[in-house]
Amino acid sequence: MKMFVMERRNEIMKLLHDKYRLTVRELSEQVGVSEATLRADLNKMEREGLLTRTHGGAMLNQQSDDDYDTSFYVRERQNREEKSLIAKEAFQLIEEKQCILLDASSTALELARYLNEKMIRLTVVTSGIQTAIELKDNPNVTVILIGGVVTKGSTTMEGTLSVEILDKLNIDILFTSANGFSVENGLTDFNLYEVELKKHMVHKARKIVAVIDHSKIGATSSAPFAYTDQIDVLITNNFIGSDTEQKLVDHNIQVISAL
Missing domain, CATH: 1.10.10.10 (Winged helix-like DNA-binding domain superfamily/Winged helix DNA-binding domain)
Structure with a gap:
């Protein structure tokens, strides 16, 4: 074939x-x-x-x-406490009845777990299989798992079907993580399928919120899916340095420290 x-x-x-x-x-x-x-x-x-x-x-x-x-199951256990703090800060940006988009990252999964503890009506669109499972029994949340191919060892959907579904939705906020973030290269990831899908996610959402634990700051992975100018808010769990923070402010990015 x-x-x-x-x-x-x-x-x-x-x-x-x-x-x-x-x-x-x-x-x-x-x-x-x-x-x-x-x-x-x-x-x-x-x-x-x-x-x-x-x-x-x-x-x-x-x-x-x-x-x-670094598989998803390994990443999920890394910096778990820090990701939980980031999720709490991310929740403050969400309003009742919004349609939000969560990628398949372990940080987005932490946000889904936090959402499950709250009484808030939402539509949650996600490419993450584990994220959809986490929220599926919540009566206040409508979960849309965007379609695609599930590959061995993967917890995300891959392929063009995901793009077709996204084109039919109006997304208020995208919460996305990455393998790396730098001012020069933006948000970067390894899996080429995920990079292409995340580019469409960025294009569809009205607001882009990067949820990045400290280990990703300053790192660069294989390919970019969101340039720095496309990001509205960056939530991290560590001080990122005055020089870097000033560069982000110069790009009109709101920086939130989850400490």
């Missing part, structure tokens, strides 16, 4: 994660495209910082390897 470009590139990244270094011939055989097509993919992916070309093949960047190796 013929793969779309994004599917092919994601498959390349998965194969490199498993083997770290592969030849063009090995990748061509496993992905099912010609070596010429594969070389063009690899060259473009190297320019975008996703991998490093080697003589006759490619290898995974160390940063990308670190990003990929």
Whole structure:
């Protein structure tokens, strides 16, 4: 079956994660495209910082390897207390009867858990399977799980069906996290499917709220999905430094410290 470009590139990244270094011939055989097509993919992916070309093949960047190796279940347990504080601050931005959008991040899941404790009527749209499960029995919350493909080891929906559903909705606020945030690069993530979906989420929402624990500040992952100028509010659990905060203020971003 013929793969779309994004599917092919994601498959390349998965194969490199498993083997770290592969030849063009090995990748061509496993992905099912010609070596010429594969070389063009690899060259473009190297320019975008996703991998490093080697003589006759490619290898995974160390940063990308670190990003990929951290599964959702590991991330969910990291900085749990800090994420809980961020969720409480995020809740203050939500009003009755709004339609909010939560990505599939572990921080957004913490916000869903906090919402479950409150008496507030909302429509919650999410790409996160765990987030939808968390809220499904709450009588005050209408949950819309945007569709797509569930891949092995994933807790998020992938594919173009999600975009079709988003186009039919009016979103008041998007709460989104990322593998990294910097003033220069904005919000960045590893999974290329999630990056494309998050770009559409950013486009659809009236307000963009970045919920970022301190470990992500100053880090940069593979690809951006929201530039700094697109963010309205940034909630973090640590002082980010006066210089960085001033740069964010210069970009008209409200900075909230969940301490």
